[in-house]
Amino acid sequence: MARRGKKKGRPVSGWIILDKPVGMGSTEAVSKVKWLFQAEKAGHAGTLDPLASGMLPIALGEATKTVPYVQDGAKVYRFKVAWGEERSTDDLEGPVTKSSDKRPSEDDIRAIIPKYTGVIMQAPPQFSAIKIAGERAYDLARAGETVEIPEREVEIGRFDLIEMCDGGSTVFEIECGKGTYVRSLARDMGRDLECFGYISYLRRTEVDPFTAEDFVTVAQLETARFGEAGQAAWEEAGMPLLDFTAIDELVVDTGAALECLPQVALSDEAAQKIRLGNPVIIRGRDAPVEAEEACATARGRLVAIGAIEAGMFKPKRVFVG
Numbered sequence: 001m002a003r004r005g006k007k008k009g010r011p012v013s014g015w016i017i018l019d020k021p022v023g024m025g026s027t028e029a030v031s032k033v034k035w036l037f038q039a040e041k042a043g044h045a046g047t048l049d050p051l052a053s054g055m056l057p058i059a060l061g062e063a064t065k066t067v068p069y070v071q072d073g074a075k076v077y078r079f080k081v082a083w084g085e086e087r088s089t090d091d092l093e094g095p096v097t098k099s100s101d102k103r104p105s106e107d108d109i110r111a112i113i114p115k116y117t118g119v120i121m122q123a124p125p126q127f128s129a130i131k132i133a134g135e136r137a138y139d140l141a142r143a144g145e146t147v148e149i150p151e152r153e154v155e156i157g158r159f160d161l162i163e164m165c166d167g168g169s170t171v172f173e174i175e176c177g178k179g180t181y182v183r184s185l186a187r188d189m190g191r192d193l194e195c196f197g198y199i200s201y202l203r204r205t206e207v208d209p210f211t212a213e214d215f216v217t218v219a220q221l222e223t224a225r226f227g228e229a230g231q232a233a234w235e236e237a238g239m240p241l242l243d244f245t246a247i248d249e250l251v252v253d254t255g256a257a258l259e260c261l262p263q264v265a266l267s268d269e270a271a272q273k274i275r276l277g278n279p280v281i282i283r284g285r286d287a288p289v290e291a292e293e294a295c296a297t298a299r300g301r302l303v304a305i306g307a308i309e310a311g312m313f314k315p316k317r318v319f320v321g
Contacts, residue, residue, distance in 0.1 A: 009040035010244070011320070013061030014251035015070075016221070017214035020048055020056040024218075032218065033058045036225050037247060045070035046207060049183075051091055054204035055215070059257075062302075062319045066257040072178050073208030073260075074157065080201035081186045082169045083193070090125045090183035091199040102195040103168045109161060112192050116185060117159045121151040125183045154180040169200060209259045216250050224250060254319065255295065255302040262294040264313055271298035274306075279314040287311070 016037075020029050026047045034042035043064045045057040054077075057070050083103050088094035155177040163171040174182070183199050190197025205212055224247040264287065270280040274296055288294065291308040296315070304315040 009034075010038050011061055012037050012039050012244070012248060012251065013063050013320075014059075014254050015063050015210070015214075015256060016058045016060065016216060016250065017210045017252060018056045018058050019215040019217045020053055021218065022053045023050055025050045026056060029056055029218075030058055033221065034060070036221050037244070043067055046075070046178075048204055049091070049202065051093055051199075052202040052204065054202075055207050055210065055212075056204075057207050057210055057257075059254075060251065061254075063254040063257065065305075065317055065319065066254060069260060070207060070210075070257050074175055074177060074206075075180070075204060075208070076173065076175050076206035077182050078162070078171070078173045078203045078205055079182050079186075079199055080165070080169050080171045081189065081197045082167075082200040083190060083195045083197050084168055085198060086187060086190060086196040087198045089198075090187045091202070098196050100195045102193075104170075104193040104195055106161070106164050108193055109170060109189075112189060113159050113161065115192070116189065117156050119153060119155050122154045122181060122184050122188070123151045124149050124181050125187070152179060154178075156180060171201075175206075209256060210252070214252055221247060221250065253302075255297060258295040258302070258305065261305070262288045262291045262308070264288070264294050264296045264308070266296050266298045266303060266313075268298055271296070271303045274304045274313065274315045275318055277315060277318065279312050282308065282311055282313050 016033050018029055018033060020026070024032075026044050030042050030044050033039075037060060039060045041061050041064050043059050045059065045067045048054065048056045059067050059070075084100055085096045086098040088097050156174055157177070158173075158175040160173045161170065162173050165171060174180075174185075182202055186197045186199045225244075264282055265284070266274065266280070267283075273280050282288070288308050289311050293305060293316075294308050294313065295305055296303045296313055302319045304313075304319060305317045306313050306315040308314075
């Protein structure tokens with residue numbers, strides 16, 4: 001029988017709400033954070049394009065079990081659409097494919113915003129991570145192929161025009177659901193306005209339940225890890241850096257991702273039974289009787305996600321203490 005290898009890294013768990021800079025890919029950001037924390041596991045809750053900045057929630061350790069709940073959360077984007085051109089990537093990265101001398105007025109733009117508010121059908125960009133016959137759409141697009149990507153239903157709860165800018169561009173802010181492509185909005189609005197458009201600036205400011213107050217930058221993480229002298233001085237000294245106290249203080253508790261679920265407080269005895277996979281009867285006057293999903297805690301720490309049936313909590317996913 002093959003022996004299971006020892007896990008590499010520290011068993012640190014929680015969320016880092018990274019303010020991702022322009023030019024850094026989501027996978028690169030996860031690798032950077034994982035390395036800084038020397039974490040066993042890490043993952044992100046929603047890709048952010050390299051040319052976009054802003055909120056990239058990164059899960060460490062046990063928090064990776066809660067990624068789906070953050071992925072499903074509402075998101076807020078602030079972005080600028082440059083009118084007069086359409087580009088292959090629907091952003092600054094790609095070459096111009098169509099152009100127009102026409103520029104929309106504020107009234108023209110406001111007139112079409114209702115069309116893009118609520119539940120709408122949207123075709124993702126050719127340069128996207130969607131899989132077509134097992135291949136990423138962006139890989140096919142880079143190979144020169146044009147693929148048909150089916151429209152999908154997305155929801156935009158709020159669509160605000162923030163500013164009409166000099167030079168023919170407009171700043172917007174939206175609050176939207178999972179799967180919305182802001183680049184597709186720019187492309188489709190430009191076509192409707194018969195002037196074309198693409199994203200020239202994109203920043204994600206919120207991913208529910210996290211807000212800008214939770215932001216931490218790469219520079220802050222590096223300072224917490226290596227001190228004011230920085231990584232170069234640490235490497236030059238050739239000394240192992242074993243104190244993670246400062247950087248661990250920047251971690252948001254794993255349970256913060258589950259605020260959307262009913263909360264059940266357990267005794268230490270009940271929590272131990274749950275951790276062994278056993279159901280427990282929920283005590284308390286205000287305890288929920290039925291719930292498809294609920295979050296169980298003990299002493300403020302996350303214990304499990306499970307279902308509540310007839311007043312009994314049945315664990316589905318248990319968390320290490």
